[in-house]
Amino acid sequence: MAEANPFFQSKEVKEFTKKIEKYHLGPLWEAIPDLMHKEPAPEAVPYLWKGEIIQKLLLEATEIFTPERGGERRAIYLQNPGLKHRQPWGWASTTNTLYAAVQLILPGETAPSHRHTQSAMRFITDGKGAYSIVQGERLFMEEGDFLITPGGLWHGHSHPGDGPMFWMDCLDIPFIYATGGTFFEPHPDGIEPPSLPDDYSARKYRGGMVRPISDRKANVAPLGLYKWKQTEAALAGLSDFEPDPYDGIAVEYINPSTGHTANPNIAAWMQKLPVGYHSKAHRHTYSAIYHVFKGEGYTVINGVRFDWTKGDYFVIPNWAWHEHVNASNEEALLFCANDLPIMEKLGLQREEEYPNNNGYQQVVSEFKPEAGVV
Template identity: 75%
Template sequence: MAEANPFFNSKEVQDFNKEIQKYHLGPLWNAIPDLMHKQPKPEAVPYLWKWEVLEKKLEEATQIFTPERGGERRAIFFQNPGFQGRQPWGWASTTNTLYAAVQLILPGEEAPSHRHTQNAMRFITNGSGAYSIVQGQKIYMEEGDFLITPGGLWHGHGHEGDKPMIWMDILDIPIIYSAAGTFFEGHPDGLEKPSLPDNYGARRYRGGMVRPISDRTTQVAPVGSYKWAQTEAALTGLSDFEPDPYDGIAVEYINPSTGTTANPTMGAWIQKLPVGFHSKAHRHTSSSIYHVYEGEGYSVINGIQYYWSKGDYLVIPNWAWHEHVNTSTKEAILFCSNDIPIMEKLGLQKEEAYTKNKGYQEITGEFSPVLAK
C-alpha cells in the first residue's frame, strides 16, 4: 500500500483532480492508499443471529407469503450490517462473497423450479418429508443432510410431510452480482417433473468413498445429497484421533469425481467440538458462515465473545481472528460454509495463527444479539 502524501491534499492537486473527473478519469495518486490496503479490510462485520428470532419470523412469514402469491421462495436472508450502503438489498450479502438464508416450506406446498448462474448449497436443519427436484432427480431431505445445486441446474421444492421443513441456503450471489454475471430462468412446467429414480445420486454413492466406474470422468454434481448418517460416521471415525487445534474434528464435503469441493465456488464442512474443547485462534482471507446444529458455546472474534446455542447462525468475516469453545456437556456440531474455493482460484487464500497468549485471544467485550419481540 502506498502511503498518503500530504502534497496530494494541496489546492494544486485537488483542482487537477476535479478537472480530470469531468472526463470520467480518476487520480491513482490519491486513490491507491484506499484501494490497496496492507491487509484485508472487509465490509462485512462479525454478527450472530439467534434461532428464536428466525423461528418467530419464519412462522410470521407463513401467514403472509405463499407460493400462489409469487416470490419464488419463502426465505429470509442474513443481511450483514456492514453492507447497509450496498444497493439494492445490500446485494443480499452475509459476507463479502456469500449469501445465506433460512427457508421454510409447509406441507403440501410447491416452490417452482428455476435455474440461475449462482451456485447453491443447502443444509437441512428442521423437519422431514420435503424434497428438491434437481435436474430431474427427486431428492428427499432429512435433518443433517447437505445438498448442492451447481449453477445452471434446474431445481425446485415440494413437501409431502406433515410438519414445516426448514433449511439453510448458501449462494454466491454477491460475487456473481458484482461480476454482472447473473442469468435467471423459470421452468416452463412450474415444478419440474422427475426423470430419474428418487434419491438417485445418494443411492449410487451409498458405499461412501467408492464411486461408480462411470464417474471416473468429471461430473458437475454426481452426488446431489450427502446424507447425515454417512457424515456422522465420518466424524465418529475421525474422533479416534486428536482434534485439529483450530477446527476440532472436521470433514469437508467433496465432489467424488474430482476430489475438489462439492460446489465449485463454495466450501462446506462439518465440525465437531469435543466436550471442553477450546480451539486456538487463527485468521484467514476466506470468510465463513456457521450454523449451530447441536450444542452450545461461544466464539471469540477479534476479541469479542459471541455466545451461541442450537439453531443460531454466526458470520466470521475475512481476516478476523477467531476461536471456538464448547461449553455444553455434549459434543457441539457446527456446519460451516465458506468461500475458500473463490479465494484459492484467485490465489488469495492465506492463513495465520494467533501467537500471543499461547494462541488464545484476550476477551474485550461481549456481543448482544437482537432478540424477538
C-alpha cells in the same frame, strides 16, 4: 495500505483532481491509499443471528404469503450490518461474497423450479418429508442432510410430508452480482417433472469410498444429496484421533468424481467440538458462515465473544481472528459454509496463526444482538 503523500492534498493537486473528474476520470494518487490496503479490510462485520427469532418470523410469514412464481422462495436472508449500504438490497450479503438465508416450506407447498448462474447449497436444520428436485432427481431431505445445486442446474422444492421444514441456504449471490454474471430462468413447467429414480445419486454413492465405474469422468454434481448418517459416521471415525487445533473434528463435503469441494464456488464442512474443546485462534482470507446444529458454546472473533446455542447462525468475515469454545457438557456440531474455493481460484488464500498469548485472544467485549425476542 499504500503510503499517503501529503503533497497530494495541496490546492494545486485538488484543483487538478476536480478538472479530470469532469471527464469521468479518476486520480489514482488519491485513490490508492484507500484501495491498496496492507492486508484485507472487509466491510463485512462479525455478527450473530438467533435461530429462534428467524423461525418465528418465517412462521409469521406463512400467514401472509406462499412460495410461488415471483417471490420464488419463503426465505429470510442474513444481512450483514456492514454491507447494508450496497444497492440494491445490500446485495443480500452475509459476507463480501456469500449470501445465507433460512427457508421454510410447509406440507402441501411447492417452490417452483428455476436455474441461475449462482451456485447454491442447503443444509437441513429441522423437519423431514420434503424433497428438492435437481436435474430431474427427487432428493428427499431430513435433518442434517446437505444438498448442492451448482450454477445452471434446475432445482425446485415440494413438501408431500408432515410438519414444517427449515433449512439453511447459501449462494454466491454477492460475488456473481459484483462480476455482472447473473442469469436467471424459471422452469416452463413450474416444478420440474422427475426423470430419474428418487434419490438416484445418493443410492449410487451409498458405498462411500467406492464409486460407479461409469462416473470416472469429472462431473459438476454426481452426488446431489449427502446424508447425515454418513457424515455422522465419518465424524465418529475421526473422533478416535486428536482434534485439529483450529477446527476440532471436521470433515468436508466433496465431489466424489474430482475430490474437490462438493460445490465449485462454496466449500462446506461439519465440525464437531468435543466437550471442553478450545481451539487456538487463526485467521484466513476466506469468509465463513456457521449454523449451530447441536450444542452450545461461544466463538471469539477479533476479541469479541459471541455466545451461541442450537439453531443460531454467525458469520466470520475474511481475515478476522477467531477461535471456537465448547464449554458445555455435550459435544457441539457446527455446519460451515465458506468461500474458500473462490479465494483459492483467485490465488488469494492465506492463513495465519494468532501470534500472542499462546494462540488465544483476550476477550474485550461480548456481542449483544440489536433486537430482542420476537
